[in-house]
Amino acid sequence: MNALSQEQRVIHFLSRTSFGPTRSEVERVNRLGIRAYLDAQLSPEKIADGLVEEKIAGLKSMRLSARELLELYPQPKQAVNQTMPPAMEMAGPRQVILELQLARLLRAVYSQRQLFEVMVDFWSNHFNIFAAKGADRWLTTPYDRDTIRPHALGKFRNLLLATAQSPAMLFYLDNWLSASPDSAAQRFAPNNRRRGINENYARELMELHSLGVDGGYTQKDVQEVARCFTGWTIRQPRGAGGFYFEPRIHDGGEKIVLGTRIAAGGGVEDGLKVIDLLARHPSTAQFIATKLARRLVADDPPKALVGKAAAAFRQSDGDIPTVIRAIVESEEFFSPTAYRGKIKKPLEYVASALRITGAETQITHQLLRYLGRMGEPLFLAQPPTGYPDSAASWISADMLLTRMNFAADLIGNRLPGSRVTKENGGNVEQLGQLIAPQSLSASTRAALDETSGADAVALLLAAPEFQRR
Amino acid sequence: MDYSRRSFLKSAGLGFVAMGLPPPFLVRAAGAQSSGRKKVLIVIFQRGGMDGLNVVIPFKDRAYYQLRPNIAVAEPAAGDQRAIDLDGFYALHPALAPLKNIYDKGHLAIVHGAGSPDNTRSHFDAQDYMEIGTPGIKTTPDGWLNRYLNEQKITDSPFRGVALGAQMPRMLAGAAPTLALSSIEEFRLRNQSMASTLQKLYANSDDPLLQKGGNSLFDAMARLRQIEAKIPASSAAYPSGKLGAGLRQVARLIKADVGVEIAFAEIGGWDTHVNQGGATGQLANRLKELADSLAVFHQDLGDRIEDVVVVTMSEFGRTARENGNRGTDHGHANVMFAMGGKVRGGKVYGRWPGLAPEVLYEGRDLDLTTDYRAVCSEVISRHLGQNDLSRIFPGFRSGASVGLIS
Numbered sequence: 001m002n003a004l005s006q007e008q009r010v011i012h013f014l015s016r017t018s019f020g021p022t023r024s025e026v027e028r029v030n031r032l033g034i035r036a037y038l039d040a041q042l043s044p045e046k047i048a049d050g051l052v053e054e055k056i057a058g059l060k061s062m063r064l065s066a067r068e069l070l071e072l073y074p075q076p077k078q079a080v081n082q083t084m085p086p087a088m089e090m091a092g093p094r095q096v097i098l099e100l101q102l103a104r105l106l107r108a109v110y111s112q113r114q115l116f117e118v119m120v121d122f123w124s125n126h127f128n129i130f131a132a133k134g135a136d137r138w139l140t141t142p143y144d145r146d147t148i149r150p151h152a153l154g155k156f157r158n159l160l161l162a163t164a165q166s167p168a169m170l171f172y173l174d175n176w177l178s179a180s181p182d183s184a185a186q187r188f189a190p191n192n193r194r195r196g197i198n199e200n201y202a203r204e205l206m207e208l209h210s211l212g213v214d215g216g217y218t219q220k221d222v223q224e225v226a227r228c229f230t231g232w233t234i235r236q237p238r239g240a241g242g243f244y245f246e247p248r249i250h251d252g253g254e255k256i257v258l259g260t261r262i263a264a265g266g267g268v269e270d271g272l273k274v275i276d277l278l279a280r281h282p283s284t285a286q287f288i289a290t291k292l293a294r295r296l297v298a299d300d301p302p303k304a305l306v307g308k309a310a311a312a313f314r315q316s317d318g319d320i321p322t323v324i325r326a327i328v329e330s331e332e333f334f335s336p337t338a339y340r341g342k343i344k345k346p347l348e349y350v351a352s353a354l355r356i357t358g359a360e361t362q363i364t365h366q367l368l369r370y371l372g373r374m375g376e377p378l379f380l381a382q383p384p385t386g387y388p389d390s391a392a393s394w395i396s397a398d399m400l401l402t403r404m405n406f407a408a409d410l411i412g413n414r415l416p417g418s419r420v421t422k423e424n425g426g427n428v429e430q431l432g433q434l435i436a437p438q439s440l441s442a443s444t445r446a447a448l449d450e451t452s453g454a455d456a457v458a459l460l461l462a463a464p465e466f467q468r469r
Numbered sequence: 470m471d472y473s474r475r476s477f478l479k480s481a482g483l484g485f486v487a488m489g490l491p492p493p494f495l496v497r498a499a500g501a502q503s504s505g506r507k508k509v510l511i512v513i514f515q516r517g518g519m520d521g522l523n524v525v526i527p528f529k530d531r532a533y534y535q536l537r538p539n540i541a542v543a544e545p546a547a548g549d550q551r552a553i554d555l556d557g558f559y560a561l562h563p564a565l566a567p568l569k570n571i572y573d574k575g576h577l578a579i580v581h582g583a584g585s586p587d588n589t590r591s592h593f594d595a596q597d598y599m600e601i602g603t604p605g606i607k608t609t610p611d612g613w614l615n616r617y618l619n620e621q622k623i624t625d626s627p628f629r630g631v632a633l634g635a636q637m638p639r640m641l642a643g644a645a646p647t648l649a650l651s652s653i654e655e656f657r658l659r660n661q662s663m664a665s666t667l668q669k670l671y672a673n674s675d676d677p678l679l680q681k682g683g684n685s686l687f688d689a690m691a692r693l694r695q696i697e698a699k700i701p702a703s704s705a706a707y708p709s710g711k712l713g714a715g716l717r718q719v720a721r722l723i724k725a726d727v728g729v730e731i732a733f734a735e736i737g738g739w740d741t742h743v744n745q746g747g748a749t750g751q752l753a754n755r756l757k758e759l760a761d762s763l764a765v766f767h768q769d770l771g772d773r774i775e776d777v778v779v780v781t782m783s784e785f786g787r788t789a790r791e792n793g794n795r796g797t798d799h800g801h802a803n804v805m806f807a808m809g810g811k812v813r814g815g816k817v818y819g820r821w822p823g824l825a826p827e828v829l830y831e832g833r834d835l836d837l838t839t840d841y842r843a844v845c846s847e848v849i850s851r852h853l854g855q856n857d858l859s860r861i862f863p864g865f866r867s868g869a870s871v872g873l874i875s
Contacts, residue, residue: 174742177794196793200742203590203799213591219831222590343678373651375635382737383516385593395678396637396649397686401656404667408660443673447666458660462667464674464683 004339007437009034012339015469016296017041017328018114020352021434025114038328042153042321044113052110055362059099061141066167066242069096069138093137100131100141101378102363105371108351109361119152119320120144121347122295124379127163127209128386129172131379136168140379143168156288156318157279160209164275165243167234173384175201176233178226180251195249202226204384206278212290215283221258227251228262228270285313289323291389296327298341299390305332340436340468343391346374348469349403353410353461354418356434357425361418370409373402395467407461411454420457428456436465507623508776508853509723511732512614512640513712515759515783516596517739520797521804522789522835523752524565525579525817529558532824536790540747540797550748555579559817563748564756567764568806575814576767576774578873582819582838583805584785588831590799592740595784600640602842602862609863611643613842614731616861617849618645626728627689633715633734641733646681648689653700653718656693664690692727700725705769708761712736716766723773730853736762739783742796763808775810778852778874782841788833789824801834805844811852813875843867847874 004012010029014021017038029037040047056062061069076092104121111117124144131140147166151159163169170176179186181196189195202225206217231250235241245268254264260277262270278284289309293301305327312326313319327333344352350371354361361367371377375394381387388394409415411425425431428448432440440448444463448456460466527533528544542562545554552560553569559581561569571577587604589595598604602613618630630647632638637649650656658664664687671683693700700721707713715734722729738755745752759781767774782805787797802822808814822828822836830836842862850856851874858865 174794174796177743179793181793194793198742198792198794198796199798200740207591207593213589213594219590373635383592383740391678392642393636395682396632396635397682397689398635398649398651398656400671400679400682400686401658401690402635404663405659408658408663412660441670441674443670447670451666455660455662459663459666459670462663463670464676464679467679468676 002336004334004336005438007433008339008439009334011434011437012334013037013328015340016333016342017118019108019117019348020355020469022355022358023430023434026434035329038115038325041113041115042324044116044153047112049112052107052112055106055110056103059103061096061099062103062145064141066138066142069093069141073138096138096141097131097379098365098368100144101368101371104144104378105347105351105363105368108347109354109359109363115324116153118295119324120149122292123148123152123159125381125386125389126291127159127169128381128384129168129379130382132382133172135171139166139168139171142166144379153321153324154319156284156313156320157275159320160279161272161275163209164205164229164232164271167242169201170232170234170243173201173204174198175229178230178232179249180227180230182253183230183249183251185246185248197223197226197230197251199223199226202229205274208384208386210278210287211281211283212287215281215287217258224255224257225274227253227255228257228266228274231268232271279318282310282314285310285318288318289313292323293327294389296324297333297338302332302335305330340439340465342469343394343467344469345387345389345394346371346376346399346403347378349374349467350406352469353407353466356431357411357420357457357461359410359418359420359425361415364415364417366416367418370402370406374399374406400467403467404462407466408458411458411461420454422454425457426454428460431457431460435460440465506726506773506776507728507730509729509732509778510614510617510848510853511716511719511734511777511779513759513779513781514596514599514638514640514733514735515739515755515781516592516735516737517741517783518592518595518785518787518799519739519755519783519803520741520745520752520787521581521783521802522786523745523747524562524756525555525581525804526552526560526562527558527581527821527824528552528554528560530821530824532789536824538791539795540745540791542748552748555817558821562753562756564753565760567760571764571767571808572815576808576810576812577814578807578812579817580805580807580819580839580844580871580873581817582802582822582835583844584782584801584803584837584839584841586837586840588801590785590801592784592799597639599782599784599841600638602640602845603864606864612638612640613845613861614640614733615643615645615647617853617855618647618731619643620857620860621730621853621855623730624728627685627692628722628727628729630731631719631722631729631733633718633732634711638733638735641731646685646688647731648685650689650718653693653721656690658690696725696727700727703769705765707765707769708758710736710758710762712758713762713765716762717769720766720769720773723770723777741787742792742798743794745796763806767808772810778807778809778812778848780845780848781806786835789829789835790833801830802837803835805839805841807844807848807873809852811875813873818871818873839871840865840867843871844873847871851875 073096107117147162178198179195203222207213231246233246235244255262289306309326312323316322526542534541542552545560554560585599585604600612601609603609632649635651641647668687674680703717707717719732786803787800820838842865846858846867
């Protein structure tokens, strides 16, 4: 295969560092050059983002604390006993999750901080929680706002710690209930209230969040790490209290984690030591580098590239922008085999369709339903693994059909709240250049030539080429 | 099928292959001729790790009650909070009451101490191993159900292997064409004018993955429209939830004789680390949905149950001892069900490994005495008639037969 043309390099770069190329972003990259554009994207705080924030301003729940959310959007059953206006009663926590989904999609489509949004999506999935599990119905909004977003382009260690101390994660992986059975508080608890160790978080912390399943830990390590995190709990689990270390349920004995001795008598620092140990472990560098390269380059990323990214991780003490830069500026990133090598996952497919057509959208639940039927209802992956990032997971007959129907409904202006105009999204030739410059297949070209108007645009978005990035 | 037509299809098919053109319409034409009553295997995957010890309760093993002071299910006696005696040693969880009749009728067999032999306690790895059929070997590219379809090319029906849901599970993924379907009724293009063009675009795509997905989609869509009138509506009272919805559609497809040989459905929510409950509660609710779905399906199929075997599995069992939060953590061996007309039911199979500390797997979990592949091998050979299992479960040698299928 030939090296990428300059035009293809720009499209490829934007396909990986944003939710899909648009004409204006292509122009901006052409003006600034790829390196300067990447620099700017890696400092999102310097990019004004008024347009999307204005759209999100109407989503009231996005600004509220966990306590306020719980008060304003109680479970419908609870609300019956209170003097709530009927409309609010109906809302309940479903409204909270709905607004969170709307905001995520609006930002994917309209934010100028595209690489930041790509990383927020990446880390939300890496540190997955299930927004429909119990108290997480009210805790996921603060998790997104206060845990993931502040660290999405920061230091990995801080992100790992922030998730470990987030009420949403403590609740989702049950650590808030984990207690040493030998602690004073437990010994004197009545029999029917006595608690003990829960190893759910300890296992996923190592398997999914840091070392990776083959990262070199044992069942014994899982148990030891679980002991270290006893007492990491939530002050008032049902809603609002925030992270809290409860020494009375902590296991103060000695632990050995991955061969490192953690002396007896420790408190909250036992868990902190584990976080540091894991964040700086070479398996973590390797695992995070692999996952980032998978997201940004290829399902099965080249070993040499992963090696470079892992080295960047280690040398920068887990500085996320440094790792991203190592990947994006590598030779492998712009290789012809990487070009158009990724299948879009549903969020990427929907967002890129809205972006490329310049759709004017307020995003509604009909649109979110499509995302759900394609297999990616946002914030609702039940297992801790989150959603997969590999082609085969997203291309069943059923999922393809849903994509085709979405394309037809979007371009036919049959999605309430979304509008595509001929001026913005009507020029098939231009759209083709944003999808696969000089490389639409002959049969797609022929089909487009035989089709006219909006149908041609729908066809293009439903065609094989647009399923990849 | 008359001879001349068959040979026409054959030679035409070869011609198209030789010309490098995809033959989806031929696949459909051939498929239309070759449906009819088929033997069917349905796999139900319980994602999350079901706590088998609280599903089929070894109530005569007193260690069970010592290990689970808060969550054990009381031994059989009068009253609806009690386990349901099966054979004087094992008892069904009370939420599984709808399955008791089926068990008594001889249509439900149970295997205890069954599962995947690999010691991983990772959901992801354990599910993967079970689905690709090679525990401990991650590089296997396809699922064992797909490999079965590849061995037995009885028909070309696009419905030979169907997953009920949007996603194609790994167990069904591979070279043989399979279909993911979330709703028979909604399986259609909303803009019909695009259909033939899109079909061509995908068929001619040089992207193998998308070409395959597109061919599967358009074949199945066309076929569904042809036979739509034949597919009976269903008013059976399946419980709400993905599993009930899935089994309802499987029953309709089976009755319509569209050539289903393998179906896959799943039910989540088994990862009960906290407050899993005993006779009632979290786990009981999942079991009720499972039992109601299976019982309605059994009834809905009528005499077609004779053609069907349903096998259930979950990636691992859970710790023998309850954890500190009245739940259980990731464990090892589990319980499997096999339901069908030709199943030698009314019996709990498998050697009971015991729950004494010295016989627990890695000191904490129920030990494995029956490899899940032994159960599946038996269904594949005795029910589906595929005797060579060397490519379906490579490297696995089943010892003595379990004896599940007559």
